[in-house]
Amino acid sequence: MLIHTKKPDPLLPARLAFYGGQIVPKKYVETAGQAALNIKPVGTGPIRFVSWTKDDKAVFEANADYWGGRVDFDRLIMRPIPEMAPRIASLLKGEVDMITQLPPDHAERVNGNPSTKVVGALYAGLYVLAVNSKVPPLDNPLVKQALSLGIDREAIVKELWRGRGIVPNGPIAKGDNHYDASLPPLAYNPKEARERLKKAGYKGEEVLIETTSGYTANDKPMSEAIAAMWKDVGLNAKVEIVEYSVRAQKNRDKSFKGLWWSDPTSTLGDPDGMMWRLLAPGGPQDYWRNAKFDELGEAARFSIDEKFRAQAYKEMTKVFLEHLPWLVVIQPYEDYGLQKYVEWTPNPNQQFEVRRFNFKMRRA
Amino acid sequence: MRGFLPFLGHRLFRAFIALWLVSTVVFVVMRLSGDPVPLLLPPDAPRSEIFRVRAELGLDRPLPVQYGVFLANLARGDFGRSIHFREPAFNVVRDYLAATLELGLTAFVLAALAAVPIGLFSAMRRNTAVDHAAMGLALIGQSAPTFFLGILFILLLSLKADLFPTSGRGDWRHLVLPALTLGAFTMASIARLTRSAVLEVLGADYIRTARAKGVSETWVVAKHTLKNAAIPIVTITGLQFGTLLGGAVVTETVFSWPGIGRLAIQSIYNRDYPVVQCTVFLAALMFIVINFCIDLIYGFLDPRIRSG
Amino acid sequence: MASSIPASVPAEAARPAARAKSRARRRRLPWLVVAGLGFVGLLTVVALAAPLIAPQDPTRQSLRGRLGAPTVHGTDGRAHLLGTDHLGRDVLSRVIYGSQVSLLVGFAAVVVGGVLGSAAGILAGFSRGRMDAVIMTLADAQLAFPFILLAIGIIAVLGPSFPTLVVVIGLSGWVAYARILRAQTLALRSREFVEAVHGLGGSTTRIVLRHVLPNVLSSLVVIATLELARAIVLEATLSFLGLGIQPPTPSWGGMVQEGREYLDSAWWISTSPGLVLMATSIVVSRTGDWLRDLLDPTLRGE
Numbered sequence: 002m003l004i005h006t007k008k009p010d011p012l013l014p015a016r017l018a019f020y021g022g023q024i025v026p027k028k029y030v031e032t033a034g035q036a037a038l039n040i041k042p043v044g045t046g047p048i049r050f051v052s053w054t055k056d057d058k059a060v061f062e063a064n065a066d067y068w069g070g071r072v073d074f075d076r077l078i079m080r081p082i083p084e085m086a087p088r089i090a091s092l093l094k095g096e097v098d099m100i101t102q103l104p105p106d107h108a109e110r111v112n113g114n115p116s117t118k119v120v121g122a123l124y125a126g127l128y129v130l131a132v133n134s135k136v137p138p139l140d141n142p143l144v145k146q147a148l149s150l151g152i153d154r155e156a157i158v159k160e161l162w163r164g165r166g167i168v169p170n171g172p173i174a175k176g177d178n179h180y181d182a183s184l185p186p187l188a189y190n191p192k193e194a195r196e197r198l199k200k201a202g203y204k205g206e207e208v209l210i211e212t213t214s215g216y217t218a219n220d221k222p223m224s225e226a227i228a229a230m231w232k233d234v235g236l237n238a239k240v241e242i243v244e245y246s247v248r249a250q251k252n253r254d255k256s257f258k259g260l261w262w263s264d265p266t267s268t269l270g271d272p273d274g275m276m277w278r279l280l281a282p283g284g285p286q287d288y289w290r291n292a293k294f295d296e297l298g299e300a301a302r303f304s305i306d307e308k309f310r311a312q313a314y315k316e317m318t319k320v321f322l323e324h325l326p327w328l329v330v331i332q333p334y335e336d337y338g339l340q341k342y343v344e345w346t347p348n349p350n351q352q353f354e355v356r357r358f359n360f361k362m363r364r365a
Numbered sequence: 366m367r368g369f370l371p372f373l374g375h376r377l378f379r380a381f382i383a384l385w386l387v388s389t390v391v392f393v394v395m396r397l398s399g400d401p402v403p404l405l406l407p408p409d410a411p412r413s414e415i416f417r418v419r420a421e422l423g424l425d426r427p428l429p430v431q432y433g434v435f436l437a438n439l440a441r442g443d444f445g446r447s448i449h450f451r452e453p454a455f456n457v458v459r460d461y462l463a464a465t466l467e468l469g470l471t472a473f474v475l476a477a478l479a480a481v482p483i484g485l486f487s488a489m490r491r492n493t494a495v496d497h498a499a500m501g502l503a504l505i506g507q508s509a510p511t512f513f514l515g516i517l518f519i520l521l522l523s524l525k526a527d528l529f530p531t532s533g534r535g536d537w538r539h540l541v542l543p544a545l546t547l548g549a550f551t552m553a554s555i556a557r558l559t560r561s562a563v564l565e566v567l568g569a570d571y572i573r574t575a576r577a578k579g580v581s582e583t584w585v586v587a588k589h590t591l592k593n594a595a596i597p598i599v600t601i602t603g604l605q606f607g608t609l610l611g612g613a614v615v616t617e618t619v620f621s622w623p624g625i626g627r628l629a630i631q632s633i634y635n636r637d638y639p640v641v642q643c644t645v646f647l648a649a650l651m652f653i654v655i656n657f658c659i660d661l662i663y664g665f666l667d668p669r670i671r672s673g
Numbered sequence: 674m675a676s677s678i679p680a681s682v683p684a685e686a687a688r689p690a691a692r693a694k695s696r697a698r699r700r701r702l703p704w705l706v707v708a709g710l711g712f713v714g715l716l717t718v719v720a721l722a723a724p725l726i727a728p729q730d731p732t733r734q735s736l737r738g739r740l741g742a743p744t745v746h747g748t749d750g751r752a753h754l755l756g757t758d759h760l761g762r763d764v765l766s767r768v769i770y771g772s773q774v775s776l777l778v779g780f781a782a783v784v785v786g787g788v789l790g791s792a793a794g795i796l797a798g799f800s801r802g803r804m805d806a807v808i809m810t811l812a813d814a815q816l817a818f819p820f821i822l823l824a825i826g827i828i829a830v831l832g833p834s835f836p837t838l839v840v841v842i843g844l845s846g847w848v849a850y851a852r853i854l855r856a857q858t859l860a861l862r863s864r865e866f867v868e869a870v871h872g873l874g875g876s877t878t879r880i881v882l883r884h885v886l887p888n889v890l891s892s893l894v895v896i897a898t899l900e901l902a903r904a905i906v907l908e909a910t911l912s913f914l915g916l917g918i919q920p921p922t923p924s925w926g927g928m929v930q931e932g933r934e935y936l937d938s939a940w941w942i943s944t945s946p947g948l949v950l951m952a953t954s955i956v957v958s959r960t961g962d963w964l965r966d967l968l969d970p971t972l973r974g975e
Contacts, residue, residue, distance in 0.1 A: 055450060084621050085934060087532045106740075106759075106935070153736075160736035214915060225760055225921055229734045240920055244829065246404050246634050253403045379810050386814035394826040508955040510906040512913050513929060513947040516936070520944070524937045611819040615910060629822055630914070633829055641826070649817040656817075 008303040011310065015269040047072050047356050073361045092117055092338045098362075099343055103336040104218060105163040111338040118341050121165060121334040125349035126266025126275065127174050128217065129327040130210065130227070133257045134289035138208065143201035145325040148208070150194035151234040152227055154187060158331055161222055166333035171318045174332055176349055178271045178307075179314045187329060194234045208238045209259035216245050217262045218333065224262070227330075255288065260328065268350055272314050273302050280326055289326040376660060380653045387649040391642050392435055396428065401448045401636035422448060439646070445639035449632065454639035458625055458647060464534055465624030468616070469609045471540055472548030473602055480552045481598075484559025485590070488567065499556065506553030511612060515546040515619035532621040543620040547612050551605045555598055562594035596663070603659045610648035706967065709960030716953060720772040727766035728752065732921040735761030740939040756941040758931060764945050767923035771946055774912075774924040775905050775953065778838055782904040783897050785843025790850025791893070795885065797851065798858025805855075812848045820845050821910070828916040838917060842907050846900045853896065857889045891968035898961035902954050909950050925950040 006013065016022060024045045030038055042050050047067040051060040061077040080097070082088040089107055092100045093114050103111060108119045138144045154168040167175065170184040208231065212224040224240045231238035241258075243251070251257050263286070267274030277298040279286045294317055301313040321327075337347055344361040348354055402418050419425045423434065438445060444454040483503075487496045506514075522542060523531045529542050566589040605612070613626035621627070625644050632640040719726060729751065738748035741757040755764035797808040824841045831837045861884055911917040912926030920927065925946035932942025 082533075084532065086936070087621055090531055104934075110937075156736045160739060221920070222759055226734060226736060228921070229732065229760075242833075242915060242919055244634050244915075246399070246401075246636060249404050250399055379806075379813055382810050383814040383817050386811070387818050390814075390818070390823065391826070394823070394830060398826065398830045504955055504959060505951070508902065508906075508958040509951045510909055510926075510947075510954060512910055512926075513951055516929060516933065516943055516947060520936050520940055611821050614819065614821050615914075618914065629819075630825060633822070633825055641822075645819065645822060648819050648822075649814075652817045653813075 009305045010303065011305045011307070012269050012271055012273060015271070019268050048077055051076075070357050072355050073357050074355075077355065089338065092340070095340070098340050099345070100338045101335075102218065103338045105161075105165045105334075105336065108163065108165065108336055108338075116341055118339055119336050120339055120345065120347055121336040122347040122349045123167070123176060124264075124266070124333050124335045125174055125176055125270060125351075126264055126332070127169055127172070127327075127329050128223075128262065128264050128331050128333060129329045130260040131257075131263040131286055131327050132260055132288065132325065133255075134324075134326055136259060138201070138203055138206040139259060141201050141203075142324050143197045144203055145328070146323075147194040147197035147201065147203075147234065148231065148236070149325055149328050150188060150190045150197065151231050151236070152187075152328065152330060153189045153230055154331060155189065157223060157226060161219055161226060162331065162333055165336060166331045169329045169332045172276045172321045172327060172329060173272050173314065173318065174266070174275070176270065177267060177275070179311050181315060181318065184318070191230075191234045198235060203236075205237050207259075208236050210238070210240050211243050211248070211251070211257055211259065211261045212240060213245050213248050213262070214242050216248070217264055220262045223330065252285070263327070265327075266350065270350065272317075273298075276314075276317065276321070277302060286326070289324060291320055291324060294320045294324075373661075376657065380657060384646070384649055384653060388436075388439060388642065388646055389432075391645045392432060392638075395633075395636065395638045395641050396431075398633070398636055400424070401638065404635060405448065422446075435642070444643035444646070447632075447637055447640045449635045449637040449640070454637075454643040457640055458628065458643045461623060461625045461628045462647075464622060465609065465613050465617070465626060467534075468540070468543055468547060468622060468624060469606065469613065471544040473551060473606060475544055476548035476552035476605075477555060477598070477602060480555035481559050484556040485563055487556070488560045488563035491564065500560070503553040503556045506549040507557070509549070511546060511549070511615045512619055514549055515542070515616060518542045518546060519619070532619075534623055543616050543622050546619070547616045550612070551601060554601050558597050558601065559590070559594055562597075563590050565593060566590050599662065600659055603655050606651075606655060609651070610644070706960060706963045709956050709963065712953075712956045713960065716772055717776060719769060720776045723770045723773055727763075727769040728754075729763040729766045731762060731767040731770040731923050733762060737761065740935060740942075742939070743941055755945045756939065758928070758942045759935065759939070764928075764941060767928060768925070768946050768949055771923045771925045771928060772949075774918050774922065775908060775950070778835070778842065778908045778918075779901050779905040781839040782842035782846070782908070783900050785839055786846035786900060786904075787850050787893065787897060789843065790847030791854045793847060794851035794854025794856075795858050798855040798862065808851065808855075812851060815848055821907075824907075824911060825914065825916060828911070833916050833919055835918070838908065838911065842904050842911075845907060846903065849896050849900065850893065853889050853892050854885070857885050861885060861888075895961055895965040895968055898964055899958060902957035902961060905950070905957070906954050 004013070010016075025038060026043050029043055040053065047064055047069060048061040049064045051062050053059045058078050058080045061079075063072045063075055065071055082091060082100075085102070085104060085107070088100050089103070089111065091097045092111065095116065103119060111117045111119050132139050132145060134140055134145075158164060158166045158168060168186040169175070170186050171181065173180045175182075210224045210228060212220045214221045221240075221242065228238040228240045248261065251261070263279075265275050265279050267278070278284060280289070280294075281287070281298060282290060282295060297313040297317050301310045301317075304310055304313075335347065335349075335351070337345075339345060342363045344363055346354075346359055354360065400419075402415050402422070402424070405418060406414060416425070423431065426434075435445075442455075444458075446452065447454045447457045450457050483499055487499045490496050519531050519542065523529045529538050533539055569589070610626060610629070613622075613624055614630060615626070616622065617624045617626040618630065625648075629641060629644045631637075632644070735749050735757070738753075738757050739759055739761040741747050741753055741761070743754055743756040745752045745754070747753045747757065749761075751763070753763050753765065755768065758764055758767070793808050793811075797805040824845070827841055828837060908917055909924070909926030909929070912924040913930045915927075915930065917926055918924040928946040929943045929950075932939065932944075935942055
């Protein structure tokens with residue numbers, strides 16, 4: 002199969018292996034339509050769709066004819082349990098084999114239980130406070146630098162996340178292409194923060210974090226912790242809790258009043274899919290523009306020269322760290338709770354790999 | 366019976382108007398809460414897609430037109446299609462209603478069955494430790510905030526004592542704590558009511574007469590208590606059932622019970638107008654119908670109301 | 674209208690006996706009522722003096738000391754008699770400050786509801802016919818409506834803020850006042866002295882102020898007390914659902930919600946504010962009950 006592209010695309014293989022490359026039956030989609038495909042999907046994978054009862058469960062069964070070999074289970078049942086306490090309880094009671102979204106505060110319980118264990122993968126992305134750089138005082142890079150210097154990331158990682166995370170060093174996640182290990186972790190320096198505020202001429206304008214409660218892991222506690230840290234360096238910091246629907250609205254209307262939580266990730270493990278896709282002109286988080294940043298991002302997107310791309314992203318990181326369209330906070334581990342007889346390694350990009358080489362149920 | 370029919374007609378009319386008012390308020394408030402379409406589409410969906418979906422849902426027409434359509438449909442019993450679930454709103458509500466009815470009925474049956482003997486017992490053992498303890502608990506049940514009562518039950522009976530599951534719906538064990546929480550107020554009210562009814566009866570003349578005649582005291586007490594307390598107890602239970610949705614909202618949230626209370630809250634956040642409208646309408650209808658029946662019963666039992 | 678909850682057998686039967694009893698009680702103020710009123714007073718003092726009484730700043734975080742059990746010597750060297758919450762804040766201080774929110778919103782809502790309801794009741798009583806029917810149907814509609822959903826809907830629209838909260842909670846209770854005022858106004862309307870007052874040049878306002886209100890004052894006090902308990906609980910419930918006072922301002926309902934996740938480990942986070950809330954609700958409503966027995970037993974059938 003030969004694919005012709007209009008411009009060079011360094012990520013074409015990656016795209017085909019992920020969201021852009023799924024194969025579906027042509028006749029089915031043409032006759033039944035997109036909506037039908039969503040409700041009764043047909044693909045080429047190792048499991049076959051059986052049924053879906055809304056708000057209750059989705060059932061899949063093993064595809065015996067899969068070219069990569071049969072999976073190590075007969076049926077896969079997915080049940081949504083949105084509240085954390087019942088979800089953990091169902092694992093501890095043995096009602097389910099595996100749960101997702103295990104908050105760090107409760108990982109101890111799962112590890113302490115004789116029949117369960119915790120496995121985690123470093124999230125292939127970052128938790129950041131995205132900034133509406135059009136609104137004063139956030140239009141001043143010195144203020145944003147002060148905000149960044151005022152966050153005690155180590156304390157957040159150690160206490161709120163119980164060590165399940167790392168302090169990032171820039172806008173590229175560890176594990177992604179062109180991650181620069183030579184950069185130091187983002188600094189915490191309250192004295193320097195106060196200096197920058199003075200230099201910026203900060204006069205006590207309100208700095209607002211609009212956060213959901215529980216939509217992004219630890220969003221509310223982190224918001225409150227960070228607001229308190231900012232108050233300590235002299236900022237007029239406030240937190241406002243908004244419903245997810247309100248956040249979605251603001252996201253679309255680009256009407257955030259200050260800062261909000263975002264967990265950018267590139268499904269392709271590349272800064273093009275993360276930093277550039279979101280912050281590019283016309284992108285979903287287009288609140289700030291910089292000529293050099295834009296020029297480099299555009300060039301790197303269409304170049305297949307990895308050396309050139311590495312250099313471009315290095316430069317873009319420099320611009321980023323000066324202007325801070327995001328306040329990068331943490332790169333957390335995403336933890337899962339498993340019964341001890343499940344042998345499975347999580348994928349940093351949240352793909353659930355169930356094929357035999359990654360998922361086995363150990364029988365006694 | 367002459368004044369009864371106009372009385373009935375008058376009440377029916379007021380009920381009808383009330384129902385209409387309720388529906389209109391929901392319509393207005395929901396429309397004010399914002400556009401549900403952005404919640405259905407991915408964040409970077411193009412404007413054209415948003416317009417298309419909005420038109421598909423009939424949300425692009427002027428508000429008075431939408432209201433007219435809403436009322437016309439309501440008269441036919443058509444509550445529209447759920448924006449979130451993409452199926453008739455009534456079907457969605459109906460699916461969740463079973464869970465709430467299960468919870469509500471259990472709560473009230475438990476409440477009535479437990480409370481009457483407790484009230485009776487307390488009155489017979491008036492001013493003893495048992496009486497004080499029972500009435501103390503009743504006081505707590507009547508005044509305590511429902512949500513905290515639920516949390517306390519979870520903490521003490523589920524987490525510490527491991528007697529019941531913490532949440533969700535399943536076998537009978539899952540039903541106990543939520544039913545206790547939902548029925549606490551009713552249970553407490555009925556217990557106190559029964560107690561004072563029994564006390565009234567105990568102090569009355571016909572008891573002395575019965576004692577003198579040698580008739581079994583318990584039987585007299587029971588008979589007269591029933592007569593006195595029946596109406597208030599029926600009223601309370603009826604009212605509580607009528608306001609089931611209000612109480613269920615909190616209880617279902619605390620216990621993650623998949624009923625219409627929780628559905629309503631989620632639908633408000635999802636701006637799923639049809640589901641919210643349907644839920645509120647049905648809840649109000651239930652309340653009004655039950656109240657109406659209670660008024661009817663009152664009318665038959667108490668001749669004074671009939672003529673007024 | 675038979676749409677309220679009687680607390681005992683029909684008032685009709687109880688009236689003569691109850692009046693006699695209450696006359697007897699009026700002579701000596703029972704200690705229980707005094708205790709109840711005293712509790713409310715104490716709570717008010719605590720709320721007002723919170724900055725002086727609370728051992729620490731309720732918003733002071735200490736990430737290293739989070740989820741700490743009640744102790745006299747915590748990780749930061751201070752005493753935390755009710756432990757610390759998930760951000761290391763002192764629970765006792767937050768409970769004390771939480772009383773400010775509960776009482777402020779509670780009292781304000783009672784005033785709003787009372788003023789609105791009384792005005793509506795007087796209006797209904799005086800105008801008869803159309804206006805009366807309208808107001809009473811509004812009352813019907815409100816009672817039929819699961820009010821908590823309306824509250825959630827309105828707050829979802831307007832956003833949670835102190836004034837919104839006060840108005841919404843106040844609106845939830847106007848009907849009780851309206852009924853009393855309407856009944857009293859109606860009762861007076863049919864008396865000759867209304868015409869007499871008008872004849873002597875007195876205005877309607879005068880009638881309201883000098884004849885309607887004084888008669889209902891005791892009933893209003895009873896209703897207001899019961900409503901205060903209900904308002905405090907409603908505020909806590911809304912805060913528990915995330916629709917009340919916003920962080921980091923401590924509110925009892927909000928604290929119970931924050932602690933829910935840690936019920937099996939750091940149970941003090943939810944239980945402390947919850948128990949205080951429960952005690953407040955019980956004492957205030959009990960006080961209302963006693964006041965009702967004392968001042969106007971006829972309210973029992975209302």
